[in-house]
Amino acid sequence: MNAIELKIAAGLERAFAENGFAEPSVEDLRDAAGVSLRTLYKYAPSRDVMVRTALEHRHRRYIAHVFDDLPGDADAAVSAILDRVAGWMRREATHGCLFHAAVAAAPHDPTLRALLQSHKAEVARRAAAVTGQAGRDVDMTLIIEGLTQSWPLYGDAAVVSARRLSLALRQCA
Template identity: 30%
Template sequence: MNKEEYRQRIIAAADRLYYTRGFSSVGMDQLRDAAGVSLRRLYQLFPSKNDVVMAVLRGRRRMWAEGLDEHVRAAGTPREKLLAVYGFLSDWFCEEDFRGCGFINAFAELGAVNSDVADIAREHKVSFQRYLGELVERIGVDPSLAVQLALLAEGAQTTAAITGQAEAADRAHEAAEVLIDAALERAGSDSRGKNSRACVPSDA
């Protein structure tokens, strides 16, 4: 097994431990045992626990982005692509080991004392909102819709994690439909209004 294979093995073990038990409660000795590597090897690849934590969060950010994009690309119309975000959440919430958003968990546990964790958690949330902004732009409505849809998604994640109810994604999906259709209706009204004003004859 080469260095990169050991590295990925450790990250995978750390991800499982941190996500199920929390970051603070898992020490390097426990991680060594779970990954099946020597403590010397572990510290060679990750000189500190913070290095492991950040590697785990970067990996989770990549998996989230790839999984979300796969769902969205499989959808048809721009409206369906926006709603596919909540289909992605629904599938995730139904996973047996779902424990909520790893970034919210990390921020809640470590954000106040670890600026690296706080920064990557904020970056993750900002990038998600930016991604929604790109999808919203495709349907030609007010950009503020992206913020509203992001808040729905974030609320669904927290609700599902605390209550254990995967149906939170379905309720968020229903609310998203209302918001999207209302935004499309407003955009259509604005467009019709502009066209009608353009057709009013002048007095000249």
């Protein structure tokens, strides 16, 4: 991704995260991307492509935030993952998951459903692998998704609960 594509993707992600998928006009998205309308359309020729671009950028940032430089110890890795997810929710996703919001805004769009599924599957697979729970992807999905979906309601109490659940999972393995 070149510098202009990165600038556009970051701006689109920010605009959709702050304003949802229905509200921002193309002019709002252009302003958020910090480029001309012509340049925006050159790299993202439709609103659908703009949404996908934003979600793909979000995915890369989330994966790096949660999984880069984790401790080698499985227990410490679980703790770090949950702390990082909570930090992400606190700073980046106070209204909930952007992928779920995109699918909610366009429930019949198979491309958005595929992006949601791919994102969640990669998060679960990586979390299970680095925490010594390989093959327990569904369990890790429930814990991490439970945290992200509960965050807007319970905040740090959701992290405490996710820690308890991850400990119970490791103990029964």
